[in-house]
Amino acid sequence: MNPAAPKQADPPTPLLEAHRLCKNFGGVRAVQDISLTISAGTVFAIIGPNGAGKSTLLNLLSGVYQPDAGEIRFAGLDLVGLPAHRRVRHGLARTFQKIRLFKQLSVLENVLAGYHTRHSIPPLQYLLHGAAFRADARRCRAGALDLLEFVGLAHRAAVPAGSLAYGEQRLLEIARALATSPRLLMVDEPAAGLNGAEVAALLRRIANLRERGVTIVLVEHNMDLVMTLADRILVMDYGERLFEGAPGEVQAHPEVIAAYLGAEAL
Amino acid sequence: MSKTSPNAAAQSRERRVWYLIAAVIVAALPLFVTDSYWRTNLIVCALNILLAIGLDFVLGYAGQLNLGQSAFYGLGAYSSTLLVLKLGLPFWAAFAIGTLMAGAAGALLSFFAVRLRGHYLAIASLGFAVIIYQILLNWISLTQGPLGIYGIAPPPTVAFPGLPQIAFGDLRNLFYLTAGFTLIVYVLLDQMVHSPIGETLTAIREDEVSAASLGIDGPKWKAFAFAVSSAAAGAAGCFYAPLVGTLVPDAFFVSESFMILAMVIVGGMGTLVGPVFGAVLLTILPEFLRSLGDMRLIIYGASVTLAVLFMPGGIVEAFHLLRHRLFPEGEMR
Structure with missing residues (x-):
């Protein structure tokens, strides 16, 4: 993957x-x-x-917290005051730094829960299942299995989510978030606790998602992953913006190096 | 992926077969149970099942511990009876209003308790049950307090042209009415928990923040589950009054909430069929222990405690374990 710096040449739509x-x-x-x-x-x-x-910022963007001051606009829509669940319908999805799966539900059921906003069932068929209900169930199931295929968990569909290995749980959180069909996906430290091969696979998947047109916000400590994937990087320290720029600029910036390595490194 | 979808259709067909079997059992029971004492017990069973599956919907699926079920039961019983007595409403109109009032009270309680969960919600709902009990006891001009309301008439006789009249003073007909209603509620709840509504409620039970990140409006769905649960209890209350013919506040004391909770836990919460067995067992068992006098309370309490200690998943889990042991090959069906 190229660090796609040239993309910034003509400013795309925010x-x-x-x-x-x-x-x-x-x-x-x-x-x-x-x-x-x-x-x-x-x-x-x-x-x-x-x-x-970083995580607080993500919580502000996703609606877990509301800001004390400031504005957030998503595709022209004012997000301030909108609770988290309402933001999902506009195309925002996220994963959590501390994994929050539905541990007692199966892997497949976790992803199916992500279809909450996307069912098309006539209200009465919730009480008496009919043809439209079954068609919807088939559609969501097939979609959920596709998503599990995408993250490489299709073979684990029937096991309880809590019994997955740590790295698999992170991938399942991504699949579940994708089930909401987001335009913007926020992933909070997806590589934490993953081994080298898993990180490489994660990198491929995030790149793949971008190719499909999903915008990604990535909070991450793994610098290889960030430098390879990111088009743009915001560096924060003590709640404030330290620097923002392309990966190459960030790596060369003295204040960033100071924040990470300590002032002596200068 | 195509291998799982026919499976779902098969499960859906299998559920319908079970509904049919349950309907046959309901139809056949009064043929074998002919004396009025046991027929009354059957009706009480049906009402307890209604209370228990209602509680299971909010507790087992949405994960909200509602200890106010006795209050919703009482609200349904008193409001429907008073609407008939004081305003002269027809029974079925009073039934509908009583059920809706209990459901609305449940939604309201959930709305006010929206930030509470676990023990705190349990205490809030318990407080609500105490308040309603005290109101029933002390608003004497309306409820006649501890003196009670006597001589409540059975639901009015139904007459279809060309068919014999159906009088609900007859315990067999009252059983068909209450058990039939309970079966319909069971089917509707079962369809709901096996739909995306069930997925939504269990997501809230497992992790509400996570559920919100998937677009699930937690407070709204909890209010919905509470409303369904308390409406079921309210309907049971509407039937209770004409069955017993007498209303006293003590029938809706807080301990009733714990009885219903015991039925759900002993049966197996989070499975709709479990609380049915739990309700039947805990309704019929005390009748067999009646000859033991006060000893029966000790035996009753001990058996509930042992059930919770040694089979935390309830009767349903015990059944699955037993089947697994008898047929170790696994899925026999």
């Missing part, structure tokens, strides 16, 4: 824009004055040391 977002928890300024513009069809990475506010 899909997600945030302007001067702030979020405090008591006295802690978790996110301070963050602005960003994410273009459709790109991979936007957010990096920074632990506690830099």
Whole structure:
């Protein structure tokens, strides 16, 4: 994969824009004055040391938290005040840093739950299943199995999600989020706890998703993954924006190196 | 992927066969049970099943511990009876209003308890049950308090042209009415839990934040589950009043909520069929223990405790384990 720097030459249409977002928890300024513009069809990475506010930013974008100040616009729509579940219908999906699968449900059932907003069943057929109900069930099942195929978990469809290996659970979270048919997918540290081969497979899949037109927001510590995939990188530290640029620029930036390696490295 | 879809169709057909078997059992029971004492017990069974499957819908599927079931039961019983007595409404109109009122009260309770879960929701719903009990006891001008309401008439006789009249003073007919209604509610709930609604409710039970990330509106669906659950209890109450003919607040004391909870747990929560067995067992068992006097309470309590300790998945899980042991090859069907 090429770090696709040339893409930035002519500014593409922004899909997600945030302007001067702030979020405090008591006295802690978790996110301070963050602005960003994410273009459709790109991979936007957010990096920074632990506690830099990356996950809080993701929670603001996905609606788990509401910002204290600032604006968020998604494809022209004002997202501030919109709860998380409503944002899903507009095409935002996410995974969680701390895995939050439905552990007692099967792998397939986890993905099927992701079809919540996409059923087309006449209300009465929920009470008495008819032809339309069965057609919908077939459609969702086939789609869910395709998604499991995509993340390489089709052979595990029937086992409880809680019995999957750690890396598999991360992939299942991605498949479940994809079931909502997102235009923008936010993945929170998808490579955490994965081995080298798994990271390579994850990289291929995220690249594949971008080719399918899904815009990706990637919060990640694995620098190889970020530098290979990202079109644009936002570096955060202490809740603030430290730098934003293409991968090459980020790697060369002295303040970024300082934040990661300590000031002595300069 | 094509191998799983015919499977789903087969399961759907299999469910319909079970509905039919249940209907045959309901139709046949009064032929074997002829004395009025046991017929009354059968009707009580049907009402307890209605209460238990209603509770299981909100507890076993949506994962919300509702200890207010006794209050919704009482709301249905008192409101339908009072609508008939004080306003002269026909029984079936009162039945519909009583059921809807209990359902609305459930949705309202869920709405106010939206930030509560687990133990906190349990305490809030328990508080609600205590409040309703106290209202029934103390609003004497309306409910006659501990004196009770007497002489409640059975549902009005139904007459279809060309057929013999169906009088509900007859216990056999009252059984068909209550058991038939319970069976219909069972079928509707069973269809719902095997639809995307079931997926949605279990997603909320497992992890609400995660469910929201899939577009699921947790508070709305919890209110829905609460409304369905409490409406079922309300309907049971509407039938209870004409069955017993007498209403006293003590019939809807908080302990009734725990009885219903025991039926769900002993049967196996999160499976709709489990609470049916739980309700039948815990309704009939005390009748057999009646000759033991007060000892029966000890035996009853001990058996519930042992059931919870040694088969936490209830009767349904015990059945699956037994089948697995007898037929170790696995799926026999």
